[in-house]
Every structure is written in C-alpha cells, then in structure tokens.
Amino acid sequence: MRRLSDFDIPGGGDGLADTARLEPLSEARKGFAGVIVQVRTPETAGGLGGAEIERRLLEMGFVEDAPVEIVHEGLFGRDPIAIKLADRTVALRRREACSVMVRAAAAPVR
C-alpha cells in the first residue's frame, strides 16, 4: 500500500490540518464524497508506467478540483469502485484509485 509520504503534496495555503484529511481514493469507502486534490502516479506504478496511468486518469475526468463520490463497490474486496465524477459515473479498481488523492467534503457521509 502506498503512503501519504509518497506524494509530493503542495503545501502552499494548506495548513497541517487540511493535509491530514487527504487520503488516496483507494482507501475511501462507499458513500465517501469529496474533491480531488491531486492526481499523480509514481513512475514505477503498474505495468504501464506512472505517467501513462496519470494521463488516462486525467482523460477519464479525474482532474484536480473535480467532485467525487463513491457510489458503488464490488462484492469481493470492495473492488472495483464506481465513482460519481462531476456529470458522469466512472468505474475503476482501487489499485488505480490510489493515484488519486482526495479530501473529504465538509460533512462526510461516511
């Protein structure tokens, strides 16, 4: 599992309290609602190379500031997950979702 320290989280303007609420989308449960803070994959991730996965996530609409909500989970290992992403619903595996850092909305549903 990847840790928060793997991410180069921009510090400007964000206090420590805000940073602490950041988590990878892969850790969130059904009902989670929040906003994407950062999409970034280390070069070594997956079989494709991180840059490629990052670009695919971006192309599917996983961009910074996009609102996200986990609306469905699979049966086995709660995987894959279905994400309500702005005006669409997109499915992905938790393995890829760990590249998407999110911050919970003010009042988390969870």
Next chain:
Amino acid sequence: MSAADLAPATRTEVETRRLRVALAGVPNCGKTALFNALTGSRQKVANYAGVTVERKEGAAIAPDGARLAILDLPGTYSLRARSPDEVVTRDAVLGQLAGETPPDVIVCVADATSLRVALRLVLELKATGRPLVLALNMIDIAARQGLDIDVEGLSRDLGAPIISTVATRRRGIDVLIAAVQAAARTASTPSNWHEPSSGEIRALHREAERLIKAHVKPPKRPDTWTGRLDSVLLHPVAGLLVLFVLMFFMFQAVFFCAKPLNDVMTDGFNWLALGVGHVLPDGLIKSFICDGLIAGVGSVIVFLPQILVLFLFIILLEDVGYMARAAFLMDKIMGGAGLHGRAFIPLLSSHACAIPGIMATRVIDQKRDRLTTILVAPLTTCSARIPVYTLIISAFVPNHQLFGWVSEQGLVMLGLYSLGITSALAVAFVIRKVFWRGASEPFLMELPAYKMPDPLNVARLVWQRGEIFLRRAGTIILSMMMLVWALSQVPLAPPGAKDPAIDYSFAGIIGHALQPLLAPIGFSWQMSVALIPGMAAREVAVGALGTVYAVSGGGDNTAALATTLASHWSLASALAFLAWYVFAPQCASTLGVVKRETNSWKWPAILFLYMTALAYIAAFITYRVALALGAG
C-alpha cells in the same frame, strides 16, 4: 485513390466530389445511432486496409440531393492512441491513414448531458486544423433534465458550429448535414496537434470546465433513474444475482424462442431436398444437390435464428448501457483469472462467435491482457458449437422437464457453457501466473446513463451480425460442404463392393488413418472423418456427419441424423465427442483471425496446440470414466 484526393481540397474540388465526413466522439455518446440516422441502410461494414479494425462507412443524402460519405470512427477519449482502434481514429482524423482519403469535415458527437470529456476531445480535434462541427446529441434527454445549454455562446467561444441532434429520433439530421456542407467551404489549416502531456491534458480540462461554467447551467432535474437502477443492478450481491438470472434467460431464450423458427426452416430444407429429389434423376448430381448442397448447408443455416436471438440480447444489453455494468460486476472475478474486466465483453461476444469476440478484444489496451483474452476466447461456447451440441444432446439426452419447466437438455447445454467459460478462466489464470507475471492493464470504464433501447438501431446491428454469419456460412461452409461431399464420393467404390461406398473415398481413407490415434478417446472412423471438414467451422461437423451417414444410408435431416447417431454411437463415445468439442480448435477461421489480430503465426500455432491437447485429454478422461460407469 487519385492524386487529386491527396491534394488539399480546394473549393471547386469539394463542390464537385463527394464530401468526406468523419464521425468522432467519446464512447457512449450516441455516435453509432447518429451514424445510422445519417446513413440509414446505405452502409457498408468492412475492415481498414492492413488492420483488423472494423470500418463502417455510409452515404448520407443532403436536402439538396448531394451525397456525403460518412465514416464512423471508433470511439475514443483522446487522439492519444493507445489501442489499434484509437490509432485508426487518430490517423483518420489527421488524414494519415493509409488507403483512406482525409476527411473534409470532422463531426464530433457529444452527449449533451455529459459535456466535460466531450469538450476536451473537441478542443483536441480543433488542433488538427480540419473544419469541425459539434453534434450535441441526446438533446432531448438534456432538455428533460432541465439542462440549459447556451448553444450560441458555446459555439462562438469554441469557434465551431454546434447542431443539436436526437439521433434516435432522427432529429436535427438535415441541419447537421447543411452545417457540414457549410463547414466544408472553410479551408483546413495546418495541423498543430501533438500528443498532449499530462499538463496539457489538465489545461484542456480547465478550458472545457471554463466553457461549461460560462455556457451550461447544471440540470434542474438530474437523471435519477440511472442511480436508482444501479442501486440494485450494481449492488454487490443483488447485482450479481441479476446478472446471472439475465444470462440464464439469455440461454433459455436461445433454445426456446429460436426453436419454432428452426423447425420451420428445417421443414423447409427437407421439403426442398425432397422436391429436388423427385425432379432429378438418380445419380451423382442428385446426390450432390440433395446430400451435399441442401442437406449440408441447410443443417447449418437453420441455426441462424439462435444466433440472431443471442446477438439480440448482447446488442440490447449494450444499447441499454448494461454491458459496462456487467464488466464492473465481473471485474474481480475476471481479475482473479488474470483477465481485465473489459475482457468480459469480448468473452461474452465469443459465446456467439469467437471471431467477433477476438476482434472485440481491441477494447483491451494492453497487449498481454489482450493476447490472454484472444487465447482463451475460443474456449467459450460459440454458436457454431450449438449445432454440434444440439445434435448430440437431442440424440443422447432424454427430452424430460425437471420441475415441469426446466429442460434437461437445456441443463446439459448450460453445463457445457459453464465448462467452456470455466476452462477459459482457468487457462487465463495459468497464462497469467506461469507465463506473464506482472502488472496488468488499468480498469477504467465509464458507466453510461441507462437509456431506452432504439429498436431500429438494435435491429440493424443484429441484422448486420446475422449477415456476417450468413456470409460465412454461405462462402466458407458451402465450399467446405462441397469438399466433404467430394471427399466422401471420390474415388467411387469398386463394383460389387460390400462395404459402404464412403469406406473407399478419401474421407474414409483419412478417417481410417486418424482412427488409431482417436480410438483411445472412443471415436469411430465416421467421427474422425467429421473432424476433418469440421476444421472449416465447428458447425460443419454436423453437416459432415449428415453427409457421412446419409451417404452410408442414413437420413438427410438433423432429427433423422440424431436417430442415426443414437443407434451408431455408444453414450461414452457421444460424451467424449462433446468433451472434444468443448476444447478442440475446430475452426480455421478462428486461427485465421488470431493470425490477423496478432500479426504472427506464433499465436494461432500456440492456440491450436494447447486446445488440441486439452481436447484430447478431456475426451480421453470423459470416455474412460463413462466406460467405467457402464456407458459403453
């Protein structure tokens, strides 16, 4: 292609020759429906030169009578090509596709209710410098949701004409054509498209977001049906249950809905053979027409209704938007076998025919995931096995009903289907664990909003599939039936021979030569003979058995053939034959399409060898176990 086509289009050329229009768009935007609305029945399905991507072209007729050539490109989120389909889209849009005339105008189709990713694609397409028209499709659904789009403002900001369309109701089509004709009069500018970096993708997204903020007010009554349906259909437990019930009904429908149609067609062919038999004098020609032509091809074509019913289900599920849900539900199960969730669609299609199934693996981007799917797809129960299974089952399984409504024959069929999919997953697992250890393709898939199916669209797609099957049946199978008839007739038996004539023919010689190899799995020489023409396509084995037994004194329809088989084969042999057909690579077309898709003879060779080995082992075990249980 003439030199004039390659030169940049000038005004007069555009006006004198047919306008070429390329349809682009993200998946699920209604692009195919718009293509159908534009071209009606004036369409042609083929392949792009040199690659195996399906090429759909059609002609649209403008209100002024001019004809436009419309090219339906594969759906894509970006011009950054990652799969063969997307390479075609990129090269066609950039005018770099070998053997294709560059399009005069690009029509980007967008789902009006989901504009963000579509607008990003539009911005990317604009960079190609070609005249662009945006078709704002499904505008009726957007209106119902109270989505307020300032079309004029958006068009001005975007620098491209925007036409609202409802493809399924053929609304806005003439206006779209007129806009395309007008756009064609503007000159192309040189392309400054290049593969965008992640930073540039973000910038395009920001621009799309800005356009939406400025010109689109969010829906007042967002679609709640999709969410409500998904709370059941994507429920971890209920969703899987619904999926399995759907699959169960799909198979039951294939066997029950199609049966009356089959009976009519079977009777028709029998009547035809009988009629022709009365007219023609006895001899080689009568034998050729009745036993070779009518009996052989007839027993194959009568299975068309089943194929149509199955494709009706597959295409309907696709059109409604359920297919992506099925992939979501199956992803973990498929992933457990080392397959991508998207492999579910090619594998489900393979249940109709491995050829489109293998071609559908193009939706899987990464080569290894795709190859694994290609290698296991022929193990799923394709419709060509149905004639073989149906024949053997009707000959050896009693037609009883369990609990008054579940057919025993249907249960055996379901068992064979399960065996096919289970072995496909098992082989995929072995390939992944033994040969290709490592990470696989990311699973990233849009779950489109549900929509009512468009009957005309579904009917057209089902018919296209039926036509492809018939063309296959009409060419490969017919020629193979001629060959098997000739093999089983030539050379003629010597005068006064006591054995059946086929014993002296080439088929007999080959069958006898193979028989020692196949004796341990319980195959008679007739069965061995049927395997040889059965290489043309699995269903040919039925016709071949029909020919072999008709020639040596059997009947000329499947019912009579079943009776003949029941009296000639032991139950153990019949079961071994079924087991053989679950695994054996009895289809030259599959090997051919694998060669084309992988661009190498290595993969079809591997496919042939491993499937033959599995088939032999499975038939051997089945035969020996059945013998031990007293089914000899």
